Amino acid sequence: MTQPSSPVSLTRFLIEEERADHISADLRLLIEVVARACKTISIAVGKGALGGVLGDAGTGNIQGEAQKKLDVIANDVLLEANAWGGHLAGLASEEMDHSMPIPDVYPRGNYLLLFDPLDGSSNIDVNVSVGTIFSVLRCPEGVTTPADEHYLQPGTAQVAAGYCVYGPQTTLVLTVGHGTHAFTLDREVGSFVLTTRGIRIPEETREFAVNASNQRFWEPPMQRYVGDMLLGNQGTRGKDFNMRWIASMVADVHRIMTRGGIFSYPLDSKCAPKGGKLRLMYEANPMSFLVEQAGGAASTGRQRMMEVQPSGLHQRVPVFLGSKAEVETAVRYHAEHDAAG
Numbered sequence: 001m002t003q004p005s006s007p008v009s010l011t012r013f014l015i016e017e018e019r020a021d022h023i024s025a026d027l028r029l030l031i032e033v034v035a036r037a038c039k040t041i042s043i044a045v046g047k048g049a050l051g052g053v054l055g056d057a058g059t060g061n062i063q064g065e066a067q068k069k070l071d072v073i074a075n076d077v078l079l080e081a082n083a084w085g086g087h088l089a090g091l092a093s094e095e096m097d098h099s100m101p102i103p104d105v106y107p108r109g110n111y112l113l114l115f116d117p118l119d120g121s122s123n124i125d126v127n128v129s130v131g132t133i134f135s136v137l138r139c140p141e142g143v144t145t146p147a148d149e150h151y152l153q154p155g156t157a158q159v160a161a162g163y164c165v166y167g168p169q170t171t172l173v174l175t176v177g178h179g180t181h182a183f184t185l186d187r188e189v190g191s192f193v194l195t196t197r198g199i200r201i202p203e204e205t206r207e208f209a210v211n212a213s214n215q216r217f218w219e220p221p222m223q224r225y226v227g228d229m230l231l232g233n234q235g236t237r238g239k240d241f242n243m244r245w246i247a248s249m250v251a252d253v254h255r256i257m258t259r260g261g262i263f264s265y266p267l268d269s270k271c272a273p274k275g276g277k278l279r280l281m282y283e284a285n286p287m288s289f290l291v292e293q294a295g296g297a298a299s300t301g302r303q304r305m306m307e308v309q310p311s312g313l314h315q316r317v318p319v320f321l322g323s324k325a326e327v328e329t330a331v332r333y334h335a336e337h338d339a340a341g
């Protein structure tokens, strides 16, 4: 007898992943807690002006950036939900100066959670998609009170990563190292439902995403790379390119997950003293894990992103990720430039 095909909830998907030995029960429950927090953030984002959540919080974060009210709200939601979740030894956030070990009085586990609670903050007040990005690491063996240094593991050590995009639909995109999968929030029912199993990013693309206003500050290989794309079918690339820039990494990456493309936030002379614009631990590494698991590639331009050995919790890096062949082309421009001295 054929079974009626019913929608697969995130809960059922995670139970199946546990049965397949892809995740532990603790990791399954941890992801459920993060997903629940994302639902709460999605509701707050959706209320907008009606919920009094728009505008500046009047505070700044360790990155020297002004915090929006929703940056603070999303951070609090994730902290509160996960502190009581029982599956973490500690957590770290883009919005907090240091990581936070889970206090003894709370239930504790063996994972470390890192997150960018609200990505694309500059878009909140203009009603454009924003998101949450998260990454899960194992707490090193024997460590009961993890400090910042215990989070400094390369992206290859991640056991799970995901983002939730708050757009016309709220969509959670997740990997536990066995493909990348998308779950759409059924708002009436209140649960995430599997809508794409095994996302595959097309290898080739004719679409790139970059903040072109930084062009004069870019390094020479980036100038040449984008210059050649702009020449289109009249230049060496032999094809015309389209450009998109939402300024929410989550939304730009989600487009690439859906139809391919390359996303880049390269090194420029403004952000060079900090190493780049985007954060390795909260943005670049989780997105790289998701993109690689979907058949794409992710690089700093000179090194596979997930092999970068982190030196600081809030470290920044240049980013190129998306369609594999296109990322390889961007890397080739950098290699040729460096080889020429």
Ligand SMILES: O=P(O)(O)OC[C@H]1O[C@](O)(COP(=O)(O)O)[C@@H](O)[C@@H]1O
Binding pocket: 065, 094, 116, 118, 119, 120, 121, 122, 211, 247, 248, 249, 250, 265
């Ligand atoms: O405003 P810019 O320079 O184009 O930068 C946009 C980039 O900055 C970010 O907004 C940084 O994220 P936050 O909003 O979490 O600080 C990325 O999402 C986005 O890709």
Ligand SMILES: [Mg+2]
Binding pocket: 116, 118, 119, 120, 249, 283
């Ligand atoms: Mg961000």
Ligand SMILES: [Mg+2]
Binding pocket: 071, 094, 116, 117, 118, 119, 120, 121
């Ligand atoms: Mg943020």
